[in-house]
Amino acid sequence: MKIPRCEYIPAYNRLVKKIYNYIPSWTIQGKKTTKSLRWIGQHISSPQNRLILGATALMSQPFIDLYNKRVDEETRKVSAARTVAKIIAGTLTGFTVRYLCILAVDKMTKPLNTKRLKNRKLQTFFTPKKLPHSMLKYKQALGTIISLAVMTVTNILIDAPLTQYLTNKFVHNEKEYEKFKEFQKNLIKNNQIMGGKNA
């Protein structure tokens, strides 16, 4: 798959140049900052990225749906419930599948010169002949690519039904809560009337 390169669009280039000129110079100081950046560069990959995306999505997307004044209130609530369900289902399956695929690739990418391998063919199945610049990055990349193929199946078998199930649950709970609120309101109203009469 060839991803179109935005650098070929002149307007995009001009925009990038402008932004680049505006960003301030930064000398990365402090051992902690450098160490954290190094750690992120080595260890954060697609599963963690998906988890971060999911967590931030939970903090933003439902509110965008709830404050969408272009649709009626019921649609707003259903759409927010669906968004939350979609985020939970997508993040759970996305993170798990990516993590497991990377783990599997890790187990099957032992260096070719390792002695005493139980099943050499399987344990070196993904080991490349040319040693990559970073073995860890190679494993993460290959695991993520394999997880994409796995997710075409899990998307239909797990993601979609789980989203539907959670949406129904949230909408049902919302309706129950509305009923409870109505009941409470009526109770307070009745109590006030009764209190007035008693006085």
Added chain:
Amino acid sequence: MLKALSSQFNRIKNVISLKYGKDPGKMLIHTGVAGWIMSSAAQIIGIVFNDKISKEQKLFMIPQEAADATVNIVSFLLVTQTFKHIASEAMRTGKWIPKNIKDFLKKRGQIKNLGTKNFNVLKRLEKAKVGRRTLSKYQNVCNGIDVVATTTGSVISCNLITPAVRNVYASHSQKEMIARMENGKQKNKKTDAAFPYYVSLSDFKNHSSSLKI
């Protein structure tokens, strides 16, 4: 046959190790776009094979889903790529530079034009004959900046821009759909009063707009 397959597989492994072994940000963008395309394709296939959706609704929903996917992919690609591109450029030219590397280059007299377009930190480091360990540490910092920029870009595009644009588009489409159905209802009333067709929320419930993987 098996030999040919095995050599193809080896070639794929080498391409992955060469392309993504150095650049984790690139891998996140490419797999992210592939993920979006595949999830949108799954959604469209889901609509095509859903018996509960009428043919007329399918004719509307499939282009809507395709448009939704386009918005998602374009915004993801543009925003995330821009963030990654700018961060990589800033690291390459030394506009953003770790203090120890800056001090090292200063000592070796290689600091001239730091932060300008023609400056290349890696080339200068090679010229200054930097140690392997320092070079590897510097590359890890670059990767870290790349991952942070890519993740920030994808959070902004997926969680702020896309839902806002999608909501505008979806509400517009919903209005159009209701208007179309109202027209259909009017026609139904005239032609067949025994089977009137009413618009309800359930018409929109049995399909999902977009599923992120």
